[in-house]
Amino acid sequence: MRIVVALGGNALLRRGEKPDASVQIEHVRAAAEALAPLALRHQLIICHGNGPQVGMLSLESENDPALTRPYPMDVLVAQTQGMIGYWLAQCLRNAGVNRPILSLVTQTLVDSGDPAFAAPTKFVGPGYTPSQAKELADEHGWAIAADGERWRRVVPSPEPRRIIEQDSITRLLEHHAVVVCGGGGGAPVTADPAGRLTGVEAVVDKDATAALLAIAVEADRLLVLTDVPAVMAHFGTPQAAELRRLDLDELGALRFPAGSMGPKIEACRRFVATTGNTAAIGSLTDATAVLNGTAGTTLTEAVDARVRDLPEILNPTRIGGAG
Amino acid sequence: MRIVVALGGNALLRRGEKPDASVQIEHVRAAAEALAPLALRHQLIICHGNGPQVGMLSLESENDPALTRPYPMDVLVAQTQGMIGYWLAQCLRNAGVNRPILSLVTQTLVDSGDPAFAAPTKFVGPGYTPSQAKELADEHGWAIAADGERWRRVVPSPEPRRIIEQDSITRLLEHHAVVVCGGGGGAPVTADPAGRLTGVEAVVDKDATAALLAIAVEADRLLVLTDVPAVMAHFGTPQAAELRRLDLDELGALRFPAGSMGPKIEACRRFVATTGNTAAIGSLTDATAVLNGTAGTTLTEAVDARVRDLPEILNPTRIGGAG
Numbered sequence: 035m036r037i038v039v040a041l042g043g044n045a046l047l048r049r050g051e052k053p054d055a056s057v058q059i060e061h062v063r064a065a066a067e068a069l070a071p072l073a074l075r076h077q078l079i080i081c082h083g084n085g086p087q088v089g090m091l092s093l094e095s096e097n098d099p100a101l102t103r104p105y106p107m108d109v110l111v112a113q114t115q116g117m118i119g120y121w122l123a124q125c126l127r128n129a130g131v132n133r134p135i136l137s138l139v140t141q142t143l144v145d146s147g148d149p150a151f152a153a154p155t156k157f158v159g160p161g162y163t164p165s166q167a168k169e170l171a172d173e174h175g176w177a178i179a180a181d182g183e184r185w186r187r188v189v190p191s192p193e194p195r196r197i198i199e200q201d202s203i204t205r206l207l208e209h210h211a212v213v214v215c216g217g218g219g220g221a222p223v224t225a226d227p228a229g230r231l232t233g234v235e236a237v238v239d240k241d242a243t244a245a246l247l248a249i250a251v252e253a254d255r256l257l258v259l260t261d262v263p264a265v266m267a268h269f270g271t272p273q274a275a276e277l278r279r280l281d282l283d284e285l286g287a288l289r290f291p292a293g294s295m296g297p298k299i300e301a302c303r304r305f306v307a308t309t310g311n312t313a314a315i316g317s318l319t320d321a322t323a324v325l326n327g328t329a330g331t332t333l334t335e336a337v338d339a340r341v342r343d344l345p346e347i348l349n350p351t352r353i354g355g356a357g
Numbered sequence: 358m359r360i361v362v363a364l365g366g367n368a369l370l371r372r373g374e375k376p377d378a379s380v381q382i383e384h385v386r387a388a389a390e391a392l393a394p395l396a397l398r399h400q401l402i403i404c405h406g407n408g409p410q411v412g413m414l415s416l417e418s419e420n421d422p423a424l425t426r427p428y429p430m431d432v433l434v435a436q437t438q439g440m441i442g443y444w445l446a447q448c449l450r451n452a453g454v455n456r457p458i459l460s461l462v463t464q465t466l467v468d469s470g471d472p473a474f475a476a477p478t479k480f481v482g483p484g485y486t487p488s489q490a491k492e493l494a495d496e497h498g499w500a501i502a503a504d505g506e507r508w509r510r511v512v513p514s515p516e517p518r519r520i521i522e523q524d525s526i527t528r529l530l531e532h533h534a535v536v537v538c539g540g541g542g543g544a545p546v547t548a549d550p551a552g553r554l555t556g557v558e559a560v561v562d563k564d565a566t567a568a569l570l571a572i573a574v575e576a577d578r579l580l581v582l583t584d585v586p587a588v589m590a591h592f593g594t595p596q597a598a599e600l601r602r603l604d605l606d607e608l609g610a611l612r613f614p615a616g617s618m619g620p621k622i623e624a625c626r627r628f629v630a631t632t633g634n635t636a637a638i639g640s641l642t643d644a645t646a647v648l649n650g651t652a653g654t655t656l657t658e659a660v661d662a663r664v665r666d667l668p669e670i671l672n673p674t675r676i677g678g679a680g
Binding site: 052053091097120134160 | 375376377413414416417418420423424425426428431432436437438440442443444446447450458459462464483521525529532534544553554556
C-alpha cells in the first residue's frame with residue numbers, strides 16, 4: 035500500500051516546551067518508532083509540520099545583528115526541512131527501518147495571485163500577550179492574530195498547486211525508499227510565465243501539501259497524525275465523543291474551526307473527494323491502528339448506512355480537537 | 358560521464374559580505390549557471406560547502422534566549438543542507454536544467470575514536486580580533502585558532518568514513534537526476550555496535566566528503582571548484598604560475614598549507630589514487646573548461662613525461678592558493 039503521512043509540527047515540539055534540539059529529537063524518536071511499522075510494510079511518504087521550528091529560526095534571524103534583513107520564510111522553511119528531515123531519517127533508521135530513507139528538500143508551487151497573500155492566517159512561532167505581540171509586530175513588521183488567548187505572528191498560507199519534485203518522489207517510492215518531503219508544507223515558490231521559480235514570504239499548510247502529494251503520487255491512504263485520538267463531536271464538552279467514521283456527505287454538513295482540526299479535515303476531504311480512497315485522522319502513537327481503522331477517525335467517500343456510527347451526536351457547531 | 362563537483366562555501370558567500378539571503382542567492386544563481394552545462398550533459402552530484410552559513414546559524418543559536426543550549430553542529434549542518442540545497446535546486450532549474458534535481462539531506466559516518474575530536478581544526482563562522490575571539494571562546498566554550506590575521510572558532514573535523522545514503526544516490530544518478538548532497542560535508546554521525554546513529558559536534562570537510570562520495574558512486578571525475586583559477590606554484594610571489602597538470606608522484610613531493618588549498622588537493626589525491634580517474638581543481642566560473650582540462654589544474658595518476666608542463670617551477674614550500 036502507498037501511504038502519505040502528515041505529521042504535526044506540534045508532535046515534535048509541544049506548546050510550552052523549550053525548543054532545544056535535545057527535546058525535539060526525543061519526540062522525533064517516538065514518532066519514528068510509531069511510524070516504523072508502516073515504513074517496513076508499505077510505501078511511505080512523511081510530510082512533517084514545522085510551525086514551532088520555523089518560528090524559532092525566524093526569531094533568530096530577526097535578531098541576528100549581522101543581517102541587513104531577516105531571512106524570508108521560504109529559506110527558513112528549507113532550513114527546517116534540513117533539520118527535521120535529518121532527525122526523521124536518522125531516527126527511522128535507528129527504529130529498525132532497514133530500507134533507504136531519503137529526506138528531500140522540496141519546493142511547493144503556489145499562485146502569486148492567491149488571495150492568502152493579502153490575508154495572512156498561518157501561525158508561526160510562539161504565543162505572546164497582546165501587548166508583547168503588538169510591540170513585536172511594530173518592531174518587525176509582522177502581521178499578528180489571536181490564537182486562543184495568546185497572540186502570534188501570522189504569515190500568508192497560499193494553496194499548494196504542485197510539488198516541484200513530485201515525479202522523482204514517485205520514482206523513489208517505486209524503489210522502496212521511505213521519503214521525507216514537503217516538510218513545513220515545502221518551500222513556497224511562484225513561477226513566472228517561463229517557469230522560473232522564485233521563493234515567496236509564505237508558509238504552505240503541511241496538511242494541504244500532504245493531500246496534494248497523496249493525490250499526485252496516487253496514494254492509497256492519507257494519514258493525518260497528530261496529538262489527539264480522533265475528530266471529536268461536542269469537543270470540549272462533557273458529551274465529547276470520538277467520530278470513528280465520516281463520509282463526504284457528513285463532512286459537508288459540518289463546520290470546523292480554522293487553525294486546528296479544520297485544515298486536517300479539509301486535507302482529508304480533498305484527498306477522498308479526488309481519489310475515492312480513504313483518509314484518516316488520529317494520534318501519532320496509534321499510527322498502525324489509525325491505518326487499520328481501529329483507532330482515529332476514518333474518512334471515506336460514502337459510508338455504508340449500516341455501519342454509520344454516532345450520527346446522533348453530530349453537531350455542526352461543536353466539532354473540533356486541538357491540532 | 359559521472360561527475361562529482363565540490364563547491365566551496367566561500368563561492369556562496371565571500372569574506373566581508375553580509376550573510377543576507379539576497380546576497381547568497383545571487384552567488385548560487387551564478388554557480389548554477391556555471392554548472393548547468395555539466396548538469397545537462399553528464400550525471401552530476403553537487404556537494405557544497407557551508408563554512409560561512411553554519412557559522413551564521415551557530416551564532417544565531419548561541420544567542421537565542423529561548424534555548425537552554427545552542428544547537429549542536431550536526432543539526433546546524435542539516436539546516437544549511439536545507440537552505441543551500443533549496444537554493445541550488447531552484448537556481449539549477451532556473452538555469453535551464455530540465456532534469457529532476459533532488460537536494461538530499463545526508464549523513465556522513467565518522468569514527469567516534471577519530472583523533473580530530475581531540476584537536477579541532479575546522480573554521481566555522483566569521484573572523485575576530487584575538488581579544489574578541491578570546492572573549493567569545495570564554496562565553497560559549499569555543500575552541501579558537503588563528504586564520505591568517507583573524508581568529509575564528511574551530512570545531513573537530515573527523516574523516517568521513519561512509520555516506521549513509523550513498524546507494525540511493527547512485528540509484529538517483531542512474532535515473533538521470535542531478536543530486537545535491539553531502540552539503541557541508543554531511544551531518545556527522547557515529548554508529549554504535551548495533552548500527553544506531555547519533556549526531557556529533559563536528560563538521561566534516563566537504564572536499565573529503567565529495568572525494569569519498571566520488572569513490573563510492575564510481576565517478577569518472579572529481580571537480581573541486583572554488584574562487585581561484587588553479588593550483589599555483591610560488592603562490593603570492595611575482596613568480597606565481599598556474600600548475601596545469603600534476604600527477605600523484607609530483608603531488609607526493611609537494612606540501613600545501615592546511616585550511617586553504619590543502620584539503621582540496623588531498624581530496625583529489627585520494628580520488629585519483631583510489632580510482633585511477635582524473636580530478637581537477639579550478640574556478641567555478643570555468644567549470645566546463647576545468648572538466649575539459651583547458652583551465653584549472655588537472656590531477657592524474659601519472660602524467661606522460663612528454664606532456665608534463667611547468668616542472669621547473671615546482672617548489673615544495675610555496676604551493677598554495679586561497680580556498
